[in-house]
Amino acid sequence: MPEVHVPVARGDGALRTAAGRYRLMRLSRRFEETVHDQHGEGQVPGPLHLSIGQEAVAVGACAELRRSDAVLSTHRGHHHCLAKGARADRLMAELLGRESGYSRGRGGSMHVAIPSIGLLGTNGIVGAGLPIATGAAYAMQAQDRDDVTVAFFGEGATGTGAFGEAVNIAALWALPLVFVCENNQYVELTPQDVHVAGEIWRRGESHGIPGVRVDGNDVEAVREAAATAIARARGGGGPTLIEAVTYRWFGHYAGDRAAYRDSREVDSWRARDPLVAARAALDDAEADALDAEVEREIADALAFAQRSAVTGPGALAIDHLKETA
Amino acid sequence: MSTTATETKPLKMWQGINQALVEEMERDERVVLVGEDVGRPGGPYGVTRGLQERFGELRVRDTPISEQVLVGLGVGAGAVGLRPVVELMFFDFALIAMDQIVNQAAKFRYFSGESLPLVIRTMCGAGGPNGAQHSQNFEAWYCAVPGLKVVMPSNAADAKGLLKAAIRDDDPVLFIETLGLLTARREVPQGEEFLLPIGVAETRRAGDDVTVVAIGRLVDRALEAAETLAQEGISVEVIDPRTLAPLDAETIVASIARTGRLVVAQEATAPFSFASEVCTLAAERCLPQLKAPPVRVASPFVNVPTPVPLAESRAPGADAVVAGIRRALEGA
Known part of the structure; x- marks a missing residue:
């Protein structure tokens, strides 16, 4: 198989250090707080599913990835996009419906795909990234590359047929694929006990897929589990299923007040803020400097998006077929 | 795009399709074929016979009965450098993969601005003792989806030339074969560069x-x-x-x-x-x-x-x- 041209990653290696991981988690948090504010001001012309509180899962799972590895994300995927190397400014522009956004401002947060960095898509359809992940992993295997695919999905997706199909074929073909279930304990507007029977991390057991449950608020625990799974996949050992248990601080979408939850439960999880733990690994001066850097990046990203033209009807017909590109 | 071939051979439609697959897989290592029973058995109607022997088990791969994953294999593989051909045995089975075809494959370029080379081959129509869940014609449903090309050849020569063009195309193509025509014979131009243009009547x-x-x-x-x-x-x-x-x-x-x-x-x-x-x-x-x-x-x-x-x-x-x-x- 011919080599696929893979340029050096902007973010390659950026998450290899504790400082890099903290910085990205902080970037993700501030990115979402900023777009949440923008949404409140009517500046986000689309739905917003916030991953605040879940940053450690994306950053830990992507820490050992290269640009040539692939990631499949979900409807709640800003943190996955940033962790795989998406630029905050173009992602911000996308959410604000601007021409400089990754999908020309036409897609919004659920429709971001940046193949050049291996991000094969957030997704508006729960579970739909999983079949695509098997395809990316199959291509890597068929081309004899030592790249891997990481498929993020929520616990709600374990109820889809796509999940069962993907787990089965990944095991059958020993695909270089890491399943990362980001269990934030709520599926849309109902708790996971409405959706999930049994233990998710054991769903691969009868397929011979190793399963592991980790603290999804501990970026180092996620990184270690992912590193083991990724090394196994790169070496031809096949897939692993990781369940990272975390918590969605906000409602299903921006505007959902999540009145179906007990405020004490929310408070107890907020007290376990993954950023606080990640920050504790650094000395204060270093962390302060990173915080300041992130503030500048976010301010620049917002300014970039606001400077960019609002996407108009002229963009409607672009990029449907190559002939109309 | 179309070239005049000097030599022709009388082939059945399935043989024309088989020839197109062989030629394109010989020509381009990135072309792979996945589907139920496409490998060892060579397909229920023999369309893919001999391919696995020739190109190996990685490039011609039998899959489980997982239609969502089948089309997903094509989307994911097409997105990271292959030019996959996915076979959905009967058009009726494409309904199970509707999300991957309509919501994923057909929207890839719209979301990303990048090409997605992907051919989804399937077979429609009556002609065998297959009944109400293996004989339907849904072509119009897919024609209603922006971002998807739909090709429907009516003879062996067109099937060959159009399939070769579809494999070289940079957008998802739904390629609909017709059961009632699979064994119909036609003079088929030989030669690797016999291509028929997509989008031309x-x-x-x-x-x-x-x-x-x-x-x-x-x-x-x-x-x-x-x-x-x-x-x-x-x-x-x-x-x-x-x-x-x-x-x-x-x-x-x-x-x-x-x-x-x-x-x-x-x-x-x-x-x-x-x-x-x-x-x-x-x-x-x-x-x-x-x-x-x-x-x-x-x-x-x-x-x-x-x-x-x-x-x-x-x-x-x-x-x-x-x-x-x-x-x-x-x-x-």
Whole structure:
């Protein structure tokens, strides 16, 4: 198989250090707080599913990835996009419906795909990234590359047929694929006990897929589990299923007040803020400097998006077929 | 894009498809084939026989019965550097993969601005003892999706040339084979560069009195009807669009404008179908020239029965096309 041209990653290696991981988690948090504010001001012309509180899962799972590895994300995927190397400014522009956004401002947060960095898509359809992940992993295997695919999905997706199909074929073909279930304990507007029977991390057991449950608020625990799974996949050992248990601080979408939850439960999880733990690994001066850097990046990203033209009807017909590109 | 090949061979449609796959897999290492039973068995109708032996188990790969994953294999593999061909054994099974086809494959370029080379081969229509869940024609559903090309060859030569073009195309192509045509023989041009352009209709027979737009299995039946009516001095033009989406509307409109009469013939049922779309085209762009209401020749709006003679009685034959043409001529 011919080599696929893979340029050096902007973010390659950026998450290899504790400082890099903290910085990205902080970037993700501030990115979402900023777009949440923008949404409140009517500046986000689309739905917003916030991953605040879940940053450690994306950053830990992507820490050992290269640009040539692939990631499949979900409807709640800003943190996955940033962790795989998406630029905050173009992602911000996308959410604000601007021409400089990754999908020309036409897609919004659920429709971001940046193949050049291996991000094969957030997704508006729960579970739909999983079949695509098997395809990316199959291509890597068929081309004899030592790249891997990481498929993020929520616990709600374990109820889809796509999940069962993907787990089965990944095991059958020993695909270089890491399943990362980001269990934030709520599926849309109902708790996971409405959706999930049994233990998710054991769903691969009868397929011979190793399963592991980790603290999804501990970026180092996620990184270690992912590193083991990724090394196994790169070496031809096949897939692993990781369940990272975390918590969605906000409602299903921006505007959902999540009145179906007990405020004490929310408070107890907020007290376990993954950023606080990640920050504790650094000395204060270093962390302060990173915080300041992130503030500048976010301010620049917002300014970039606001400077960019609002996407108009002229963009409607672009990029449907190559002939109309 | 099209080249004139000097040598031809009489091949059945399945052999033309097989030849296209072999040639493109020889030519480009990135071309792979995945599907249920495509490898060891060579497909339920033998279309892919010999391919796994020739190209190995990684490039010609038998999959489990997982239609969502099947199309997902194509989307993911196409997104990271391969040029996959996915086989969905029967068109009816494509419904299980509808999300991957419509929501994923067809929107990849829209979201990312990047190409997604992907061919989804499937087989439609009656012709075997397969019944109501293995014989349907859903081509119009997929033609309604932006970002997807839909190709439907009507003979072995077109199947070869169009499939080769589809594999080299940079957008997802739904390639619909027709069960009732798989063993029909035709002279097929040989040579690796025999390609037929996607999006270009072929006028199979020139005529002046009425335009017949026919697809799939109805193309040969329309030609037979034209031959029958020629003996009465009626001159029938037969157009085979070959690509249903994007449709070569200009060729069709120019013909209707000249003849003033339109018959559309298809194996699918009529309501909300390809035939309906062509009739709309005539109404929107040819009304001043139309001398009679357009006619749809289609299967009745009922399910496909299992017994072959019964199923074949449902599909429109050449006689139904003749009757349709007469209606168009009488203007009734």
